[in-house]
Amino acid sequence: MREALFVKQNTEKWKRYDEMQLANPDELANRFTEITNDLAYSKTFYPNSKTTAYLNGLASKLHRSVYKNKKEKSHRFVNFWRTELPLLFFIHKKQIVYALIFFLASCSIGAISAKYDDTFIRLILGDGYVNMTNDNIAKGDPFGVYKQANPVLMFIQIGANNIYVSLYTFVLGIIFSFGSIVSLFRNGVMLGSFQYFFFSKGLGLQSVLVIWIHGTLEISAIVLAGAAGLVLGNSMLFPKTYTRKASILKGAKDGLKIVLGLVPIFIVAAFFESFITRHTEMPMWLSSFILLASATFIIWYVFIYPAKINKKTII
Numbered sequence: 001m002r003e004a005l006f007v008k009q010n011t012e013k014w015k016r017y018d019e020m021q022l023a024n025p026d027e028l029a030n031r032f033t034e035i036t037n038d039l040a041y042s043k044t045f046y047p048n049s050k051t052t053a054y055l056n057g058l059a060s061k062l063h064r065s066v067y068k069n070k071k072e073k074s075h076r077f078v079n080f081w082r083t084e085l086p087l088l089f090f091i092h093k094k095q096i097v098y099a100l101i102f103f104l105a106s107c108s109i110g111a112i113s114a115k116y117d118d119t120f121i122r123l124i125l126g127d128g129y130v131n132m133t134n135d136n137i138a139k140g141d142p143f144g145v146y147k148q149a150n151p152v153l154m155f156i157q158i159g160a161n162n163i164y165v166s167l168y169t170f171v172l173g174i175i176f177s178f179g180s181i182v183s184l185f186r187n188g189v190m191l192g193s194f195q196y197f198f199f200s201k202g203l204g205l206q207s208v209l210v211i212w213i214h215g216t217l218e219i220s221a222i223v224l225a226g227a228a229g230l231v232l233g234n235s236m237l238f239p240k241t242y243t244r245k246a247s248i249l250k251g252a253k254d255g256l257k258i259v260l261g262l263v264p265i266f267i268v269a270a271f272f273e274s275f276i277t278r279h280t281e282m283p284m285w286l287s288s289f290i291l292l293a294s295a296t297f298i299i300w301y302v303f304i305y306p307a308k309i310n311k312k313t314i315i
Helices: 003-019 025-045 050-068 076-091 093-116 120-125 127-138 151-174 178-200 204-237 244-261 263-276 284-312
Strands: none
Touching (some): 003 050, 076 244, 076 284, 093 178, 093 204, 120 127, 151 178, 151 204, 204 244, 204 263, 204 284, 244 263
């Protein structure tokens, strides 16, 4: 790469880091790692240039800042969700948007397929589930499946399964992002056909008010896990100025942090599904409130709050 192109691609980042004062030691360390990688690249290809001299000075400045703030704060655990995770959402917002778009497209494919093929729903959801739900509808309790199991046992099983699915979706990203895309497609098609099944029975609104009490958080977290997989896969495909090894390590670290950060969301979603969703006759205003509150939280925490946090890191 020509030096002029290298400088053009990274000038804005270097200037931002040079002027930036970060409150989060881990974020500061990440910036230092990025600059040292750029410095190593510059030393290799432009050893006697002004670019290398500038990066050397910037790396020294960040090095002093890192060791000045090396001592961990007592609220490290809280700061992860308050600062570090939102900043990762901001840095990787493109992957989050791509994962969401692909998931919604997959849902549409599932719903359309279910509409024009009577056997598709049974193929996706299984004969046992469809027959059981049809029996519950005939009994006047279409969502009785949520009332059958012991709530505590149900909470443990659902929480563990959701965390497994998110980790599985993330790890599949190692297959050049394709694996995570396949997992998102599978879950999207399943959700689309599942939701269409209830609409075809005249239970569309009721299904939304019942199922999405827990589904809002659960599905949002699965999409974010898919985005984490794209972060991992893209780090292999597009290393930019990093070595491929350094890029993969960074992508794996960021993606894993995102997935682990989703664990509390999955736990809350499992709690809702096990202890709240089973009350299918709750007032419409209450179920609507839970659904909207969950959606508002996701939009705020994944998109709005990260943008505000990112602005605060620049003084």
